[in-house]
Amino acid sequence: xxxxxIQVQGVSKIFGGLTAVNNVxxxxxxxxxxxxxxxxxxxxxxxxxxxxxxxxxxxxTVLFQGLVLNGRSTDTVASLGLSRTYQNIRLxxxxxxxxxxxxxxxxxxxxxxxxxxxxxxxxxxxEKTSLEEGFKWLDFVGLSEFADSIAGDLPYGAQRRLEIxxxxxxxxxxxxxxxxxxxxxxxxxxxxxxxxxxxxxxFNITIILIEHDMHVVxxxxxxxxxxxxxxxxxxxxxxxxxxxxxxxxxxxGPGGAALAQKYRRKxxx
Amino acid sequence: xxTLIRQSIRTGIxxxxxxxxxxLIAFNTMxxxxxxxxxxxxxxxxxPAPKFLIAYTILMGxxxxxxxxxxxxxxxxxxxxxxxxxxxxxxxxxxxxxEIGMTAILVNKIFIRDFLTxxxxxxxxxxxxxxxxxxGILVTIGCILLGSLVGVGLNILSNLHAVQEHWKKDLAFxxxxxxxxxxxxxxxxxxxxxxxxxSLLAVAVILIPMKWGSYWNYVFGTVGLYxxxxxxxxxxxxxxGQLVLGYxxxxxxxAYTMALLNxxxxxxxxxxxxxxxxxxxxxxxxxxxxxxxPIMRLRGDYLAIVTLGFGExxxxxxxSDVLTNFTGGPRGIQNIHGPSLFGKPFNxxxxxxxxxxxxxxxxxxxxxxxxxxxxxxxxxxxxxDETVARASGVDTIKYKLLALAIGAAFxxxxxxxxxxxxxxxxxxxxxxxxxxxxxxxxxxxxxxNIPGTILGAFTLKGLxxxxxxxxxxxxxxxxxxxxxxxxxxxxxxIPSHRPKYSKPKETAADLQKKEVPHDx
Numbered sequence: 203x204x205x206x207x208i209q210v211q212g213v214s215k216i217f218g219g220l221t222a223v224n225n226v227x228x229x230x231x232x233x234x235x236x237x238x239x240x241x242x243x244x245x246x247x248x249x250x251x252x253x254x255x256x257x258x259x260x261x262x263t264v265l266f267q268g269l270v271l272n273g274r275s276t277d278t279v280a281s282l283g284l285s286r287t288y289q290n291i292r293l294x295x296x297x298x299x300x301x302x303x304x305x306x307x308x309x310x311x312x313x314x315x316x317x318x319x320x321x322x323x324x325x326x327x328x329e330k331t332s333l334e335e336g337f338k339w340l341d342f343v344g345l346s347e348f349a350d351s352i353a354g355d356l357p358y359g360a361q362r363r364l365e366i367x368x369x370x371x372x373x374x375x376x377x378x379x380x381x382x383x384x385x386x387x388x389x390x391x392x393x394x395x396x397x398x399x400x401x402x403x404x405f406n407i408t409i410i411l412i413e414h415d416m417h418v419v420x421x422x423x424x425x426x427x428x429x430x431x432x433x434x435x436x437x438x439x440x441x442x443x444x445x446x447x448x449x450x451x452x453x454x455g456p457g458g459a460a461l462a463q464k465y466r467r468k469x470x471x
Numbered sequence: 472x473x474t475l476i477r478q479s480i481r482t483g484i485x486x487x488x489x490x491x492x493x494x495l496i497a498f499n500t501m502x503x504x505x506x507x508x509x510x511x512x513x514x515x516x517x518x519p520a521p522k523f524l525i526a527y528t529i530l531m532g533x534x535x536x537x538x539x540x541x542x543x544x545x546x547x548x549x550x551x552x553x554x555x556x557x558x559x560x561x562x563x564x565x566x567x568x569x570e571i572g573m574t575a576i577l578v579n580k581i582f583i584r585d586f587l588t589x590x591x592x593x594x595x596x597x598x599x600x601x602x603x604x605x606x607g608i609l610v611t612i613g614c615i616l617l618g619s620l621v622g623v624g625l626n627i628l629s630n631l632h633a634v635q636e637h638w639k640k641d642l643a644f645x646x647x648x649x650x651x652x653x654x655x656x657x658x659x660x661x662x663x664x665x666x667x668x669x670s671l672l673a674v675a676v677i678l679i680p681m682k683w684g685s686y687w688n689y690v691f692g693t694v695g696l697y698x699x700x701x702x703x704x705x706x707x708x709x710x711x712g713q714l715v716l717g718y719x720x721x722x723x724x725x726a727y728t729m730a731l732l733n734x735x736x737x738x739x740x741x742x743x744x745x746x747x748x749x750x751x752x753x754x755x756x757x758x759x760x761x762x763x764x765p766i767m768r769l770r771g772d773y774l775a776i777v778t779l780g781f782g783e784x785x786x787x788x789x790x791s792d793v794l795t796n797f798t799g800g801p802r803g804i805q806n807i808h809g810p811s812l813f814g815k816p817f818n819x820x821x822x823x824x825x826x827x828x829x830x831x832x833x834x835x836x837x838x839x840x841x842x843x844x845x846x847x848x849x850x851x852x853x854x855x856d857e858t859v860a861r862a863s864g865v866d867t868i869k870y871k872l873l874a875l876a877i878g879a880a881f882x883x884x885x886x887x888x889x890x891x892x893x894x895x896x897x898x899x900x901x902x903x904x905x906x907x908x909x910x911x912x913x914x915x916x917x918x919x920n921i922p923g924t925i926l927g928a929f930t931l932k933g934l935x936x937x938x939x940x941x942x943x944x945x946x947x948x949x950x951x952x953x954x955x956x957x958x959x960x961x962x963x964x965i966p967s968h969r970p971k972y973s974k975p976k977e978t979a980a981d982l983q984k985k986e987v988p989h990d991x
Binding site for chain 2: 255275276277279280286288292296297298300301305306308309310315328329334336337350352368369372
């Protein structure tokens with residue numbers, strides 16, 4: 203298919219004797235919100251790291267807009283238009299919020315260090331537009347009043363949103379979000395869900411999501427893949443996943459599927 | 472009350488130990504000499520008159536008294552007295568015990584100068600104020616108690632309601648004035664103030680070196696060179712976060728390039744100052760790149776150790792017999808020729824001070840521009856989290872190499888000027904201690920900012936030059952300063968602040984809105 207923005211073909215990653223990701227295939231359509239779920243330790247973050255260039259997969263290839271990503275360094279991957287956030291927030295915590303977003307724009311800037319020193323016309327213009335852009339993204343995630351606050355001092359939810367703003371700085375076409383609602387209260391989770399959806403709707407950014415909160419996942423995903431012990435055990439639309447027996451067993455243990463069916467019947471009657 | 476006394480005893484023991492230590496390193500006679508000089512005595516000798524030592528002891532008591540009451544503002548006066556008295560008594564007893572021991576040495580004529588150089592018989596007699604031992608000890612204890620009572624009294628007085636009110640008024644007055652000044656500086660007369668400030672500074676910079684003697688010019692020239700070095704190392708350590716310890720090697724490369732190209736021995740090339748300076752800067756930058764390539768994967772401690780090794784390699788190469796014919800070996804290179812500009816040779820310290828000031832301005836300018844640009848932000852991101860910086864699209868290898876090269880170029884510039892000013896350079900000028908000096912000056916001054924670097928260079932290079940008479944205490948004071956700084960101001964004398972950004976489009980409109988109320 204041509205409209206697949208990213209294709210993961212038979213990717214495996216092995217740490218010592220442990221196969222963290224085993225022969226996983228994903229085809230992710232452009233403009234979709236795609237969730238990867240699975241129990242703890244299923245290999246979701248490892249798969250993310252393989253896609254974003256942190257790890258080189260031991261087998262298989264990752265194709266991004268038709269380009270092979272394997273072995274490219276993370277900064278090249280970022281400049282191709284693939285951004286990500288982290289499971290544990292990793293902001294530049296001693297810089298201000300706006301500076302964080304400005305750093306996120308690095309792959310698109312052309313100013314060289316010599317231009318920085320003599321401050322040419324181009325570098326002034328570039329600085330101005332990147333500031334404008336930066337404030338636009340801060341506005342978008344609702345943090346413009348905190349622009350000059352030190353990132354590490356921001357409240358937890360704001361730090362999560364700032365990480366997204368930083369990732370958006372490079373104008374990505376694909377955004378990988380690693381547990382964006384972890385540790386948030388229900389209200390913050392709702393806001394985050396709305397934010398993610400508007401990213402896709404307004405800017406047509408394809409989103410791959412790792413998430414544990416099933417309300418979020420089932421609410422916004424177009425398509426879901428389920429990992430367990432490194433294997434992809436199911437994929438499909440949210441309602442298909444909800445009824446998939448092997449998924450239920452992966453979460454609830456053997457016999458879980460039968461239990462769930464019993465529960466559903468009870469609920470229906 | 473019990474806890475109060477326990478705390479006071481603890482304070483007393485701490486300060487007693489400090490005072491015993493001070494006496495063992497003859498700090499008391501040093502302060503005594505300083506007091507004697509301040510009071511107008513030209514030649515106080517090695518051991519000052521007893522009255523100055525008594526004054527020292529009272530001052531120590533004052534310190535104990537004030538320290539015992541720190542963070543205890545709200546206590547009633549009686550309890551304060553008890554606390555101050557307990558603390559000073561304990562420390563006085565400790566000092567007394569030391570003096571009993573010293574008396575024993577004196578009486579039995581034990582010669583222990585082999586172990587403690589300062590404990591001469593004369594020194595012991597002076598510490599006892601030239602009195603009999605028992606009287607001397609009593610006077611010591613009395614002085615410390617007296618001092619601490621004065622300290623307690625000051626504390627009680629300063630916390631009285633009336634005094635506090637007075638202070639508040641004074642503070643408000645000062646604050647009001649400083650706010651007015653700040654408004655006029657940042658307000659609409661901004662430009663005028665800037666021009667006035669810069670021209671005043673320029674006049675001062677041009678005039679002062681001419682009026683000073685060559686000694687002051689030498690001192691401030693050295694400080695200026697260390698400012699350039701500090702700014703260079705700040706780019707590497709403060710901005711890009713790479714802990715490089717052998718930084719002085721780049722300085723050595725600059726200095727030796729200047730020396731080899733401009734001295735009659737060993738090569739007699741005589742290129743002239745300016746081409747040699749330029750080549751020195753380029754070679755330093757290149758060596759920064761060369762050092763950078765193999766260490767790009769190293770971080771933190773490992774990077775520090777490898778660069779430490781690099782610094783030593785350069786020094787040992789310069790010193791080695793194998794290269795004697797090329798680098799002059801351990802003897803160094805003499806008679807390095809100075810620069811000339813428009814046919815006028817530089818032959819006094821004043822000329823070099825101007826040259827160094829120009830160097831400092833150039834270095835500050837480059838540093839400032841880089842810091843405020845995309846490049847500076849990329850460096851800061853690397854310092855904060857290299858992995859994430861890379862994943863955000865920062866070409867970390869390029870920027871780390873760039874930081875090393877530019878930092879090294881600064882050092883090469885300083886080295887070239889240094890060699891030419893001293894007309895000499897040798898391998899031992901580029902020892903590890905010099906690297907550590909530069910690193911400490913940016914840590915003490917405040918990592919990552921220009922005023923901090925300048926202040927740090929003054930504190931660590933300027934003050935020791937000025938206080939040459941206390942040369943013996945220089946390293947001690949240096950160590951004490953570092954420990955004190957790390958405990959009380961770990962971010963340096965002038966900590967860095969992040970710049971504020973405003974939305975570019977709204978800037979003009981915002982300013983107008985803010986200006987309106989003031990116009991009315």
